[in-house]
Amino acid sequence: MxxxxxxxxxxxxxxxxxxxxxxxxxxxxxxxxxxxxxxxxxxxxxxxxxxxxxxxxSEASIDEYTRGFESDFLKLLKISHGEKKIRANKFYSQFIQDKNHIHMNATRFTSLTKFVQHLSKEGKIRLHGSEDVPEEDMDVEQLSISYVDNSKENLQRKEALHELEINETSEQEINAKLLQRQIETCLKDAMEEEKNHEVPINASNSYNEHKDKVKIDLKASIKSQRVAKKRSKPKKKSLFN
Known part of the structure; x- marks a missing residue:
């Protein structure tokens, strides 16, 4: 051909x-x-x-390439994913789709792993999956990254959200305390009402004693009345007297 x-x-x-x-x-x-x-x-x-x-x-040129590469990398990460977590390899594949991007081999970094470690130390990204793993043993396939937004607007927004959460928590605590007080008051009133309807034990014993005394007095009274009637009844005269 x-x-x-x-x-x-x-x-x-x-x-x-x-x-x-x-x-x-x-x-x-x-x-x-x-x-x-x-x-x-x-x-x-x-x-x-x-x-x-x-x-x-010159060294200045390498530093310029490094700054440009880092700036473009972080800018795309912020715009496309914000503070959401994403695999480092996956995002790097998205980043290099732009044919005009600055290539890593022109910077001070020899690998993507070293680059994301550098960004993490600078506090510009969060590095996930690197816990308890020595730097030399880190595998970029297992690493995820997320952008750290330290802008003034984002910090103010986070502070406002934090204050809102605190206020909501305080309101919930106040409502819980009021409800607890209402429950305690209702229980106290119920106990007092139940106490007022009970018959005292001493009063019951006294009533029984008086009842027994009344019974004894009645029997004695009836007996004495019968005896009195018999005594007051006249005797019949005999025909032989």
Missing amino acids: AKAEFGSAKYLSNQMKARGLQKLRFYCQVCEKQCRDENGFKSHIRSPSHLRKISQL
């Missing part, structure tokens, strides 16, 4: 397809050159043109 002529539409189409299929880790940020594969990238970094540019690259 004949090669497409240089500069033709077919040639440009093939170039665009090749760029889309090539891996971003084989991109040289300093030379702004995309290599087709690992062998091509190794050949490029040994080339005189690349070595010349590297020799001219």
Whole structure:
């Protein structure tokens, strides 16, 4: 098959397809050159043109690349996910979809793991999944990140939400105390009412004693009346007297 002529539409189409299929880790940020594969990238970094540019690259330029990479990374994280947690690898895949982004190989960081560890130490992100794991043993596949929003507006919003939660808690506590007092008052009133309807034991005994005394007095009275009647009854006269 004949090669497409240089500069033709077919040639440009093939170039665009090749760029889309090539891996971003084989991109040289300093030379702004995309290599087709690992062998091509190794050949490029040994080339005189690349070595010349590297020799001219100052510490200030590396720091500038590093700041730009970090700034773009955090900006996209804030816009797309806010303070929600996301896998570090998954988000990095989203970040590098922009072909014009600054590549990590132009910064001071040699891996994504070291980069997210740096951001976590700076307090710019939260690193999840790194608990009780030494830094050298961290696996980026197991790490998740979330943005830390320290802006004035966000801090004010969090403070307002915190105050609202405190007020709601205080109101609930007040309502609970009032309800408890009402319950205690009702129980006290019920006990007093029940106490008022009870017959005292002493009063009951006294009543029984008086009742017994009355019974005894009545019997004695009846007996005495019968005896009196018999005594007062006249005797019949005998015919022989």
